[in-house]
Amino acid sequence: MALKLVQEAPLQDADLVREAIAGNPLSFQLLVERYQGRLFALARHYTSSPVEVEDIVQDTFLKAYSRLDTFQHQSAFYTWLYRIATNTVLDFLKRRGRCPVQAVEDPELVGSPETDHRIVRPDARLERQEVAEITHTILEGMPEIFRTVLIMRELEDMAYQEIADVLDISIGTVESRLFRARARFKEKLVTQYPEFAQGLNE
Amino acid sequence: MNCEHARPLVPLYVDGELTSVQSAELRPHLLSCPACRGLAQAEQSLHAWFVPTAEIPVPTGFAAHVARRAVAGDTGSKRPFAPAESSNHEHSEPILQFVLHALAVAAIALVVVSIAMRRLDQPAAEELKAHESQALDASLFALDQINREELRAVGTNGLQGTRDGSSGR
Numbered sequence: 001m002a003l004k005l006v007q008e009a010p011l012q013d014a015d016l017v018r019e020a021i022a023g024n025p026l027s028f029q030l031l032v033e034r035y036q037g038r039l040f041a042l043a044r045h046y047t048s049s050p051v052e053v054e055d056i057v058q059d060t061f062l063k064a065y066s067r068l069d070t071f072q073h074q075s076a077f078y079t080w081l082y083r084i085a086t087n088t089v090l091d092f093l094k095r096r097g098r099c100p101v102q103a104v105e106d107p108e109l110v111g112s113p114e115t116d117h118r119i120v121r122p123d124a125r126l127e128r129q130e131v132a133e134i135t136h137t138i139l140e141g142m143p144e145i146f147r148t149v150l151i152m153r154e155l156e157d158m159a160y161q162e163i164a165d166v167l168d169i170s171i172g173t174v175e176s177r178l179f180r181a182r183a184r185f186k187e188k189l190v191t192q193y194p195e196f197a198q199g200l201n202e
Numbered sequence: 203m204n205c206e207h208a209r210p211l212v213p214l215y216v217d218g219e220l221t222s223v224q225s226a227e228l229r230p231h232l233l234s235c236p237a238c239r240g241l242a243q244a245e246q247s248l249h250a251w252f253v254p255t256a257e258i259p260v261p262t263g264f265a266a267h268v269a270r271r272a273v274a275g276d277t278g279s280k281r282p283f284a285p286a287e288s289s290n291h292e293h294s295e296p297i298l299q300f301v302l303h304a305l306a307v308a309a310i311a312l313v314v315v316s317i318a319m320r321r322l323d324q325p326a327a328e329e330l331k332a333h334e335s336q337a338l339d340a341s342l343f344a345l346d347q348i349n350r351e352e353l354r355a356v357g358t359n360g361l362q363g364t365r366d367g368s369s370g371r
């Protein structure tokens with residue numbers, strides 16, 4: 001095998017994947033190094049435990065490696081990796097049992113919520129970390145299909161198309177889920193933290 | 203454009219998902235229509251709740267460690283997750299199993315290292331020095347500890363700038 005690693009230009013993900021499949025462990029290590037930070041940040045949105053974050057990210061990379069040969073090069077490597085990470089996180093949340101049971105309400109069947117005109121800003125007295133904790137708590141109590149789109153859109157800053165790719169759903173579904181997720185988030189916010197949600201009487 | 207047309211576009215506008223043509227069509231309506239403008243503001247107000255949280259740093263040597271496990275055939279899914287920090291009742295992995303596993307990983311890592319050192323003269327290879335694999339069992343054990351200490355050290359100043367929820371995208 002040619003020693004692509006000694007080339008000067010930064011290696012493309014696709015090259016590293018090919019080398020890793022060919023048995024070069026350093027190529028895989030480079031891929032891990034390239035994306036570990038983003039995956040730590042991603043997992044962090046679902047849990048605040050460093051041990052759990054590390055487990056989720058490690059598991060993601062181990063799964064990715066074990067099925068590296070199924071990567072089709074049709075999407076970006078990171079999209080593929082992100083999809084594995086999302087599944088790993090959801091799997092993890094299920095096992096941990098803190099995720100609300102989805103059967104209780106099938107959010108896809110719930111009718112479109114009334115357009116919510118309320119403006120709900122965090123109270124100015126709240127520290128940034130307190131805001132983050134409230135948000136985290138509310139997200140934890142949401143059905144995962146809402147939670148994932150909210151995290152991807154609001155915290156990961158992903159475009160609808162990227163979310164659609166990762167979750168393997170249509171853009172229209174992303175749109176409607178996100179719409180419902182926000183309405184739900186807002187609802188929980190004003191019910192659970194009325195004292196911190198400002199500007200309710202718009 | 204009337205409200206009926208404008209309303210469904212508002213969330214997309216706030217999310218920056220409209221084309222420039224669509225945005226240009228919607229904007230005059232938002233300027234002239236308090237109801238739709240209010241809706242846009244309501245949609246936007248939620249952004250302020252999504253602020254970055256204290257970052258969890260990647261432990262030193264994480265990539266090398268994961269790559270070794272991967273090459274050793276660990277597919278991840280079978281391994282139980284560590285319990286949440288607060289609970290400690292199921293944290294006792296059998297020591298023997300752990301040592302055997304560490305030895306297996308170290309053995310493979312040594313092979314990897316010898317191959318790597320023959321083939322490469324790159325900085326990336328330095329992460330895989332022989333002494334590191336000898337200390338692998340210790341570092342595996344210490345990983346959680348290091349992680350927590352780093353987090354504690356980062357602690358209060360680990361916060362980064364928040365997204366400005368009040369301005370548009």
Ligand SMILES: [Zn+2]
Nearest residue numbers: 205208235238
């Ligand atoms: Zn209007």
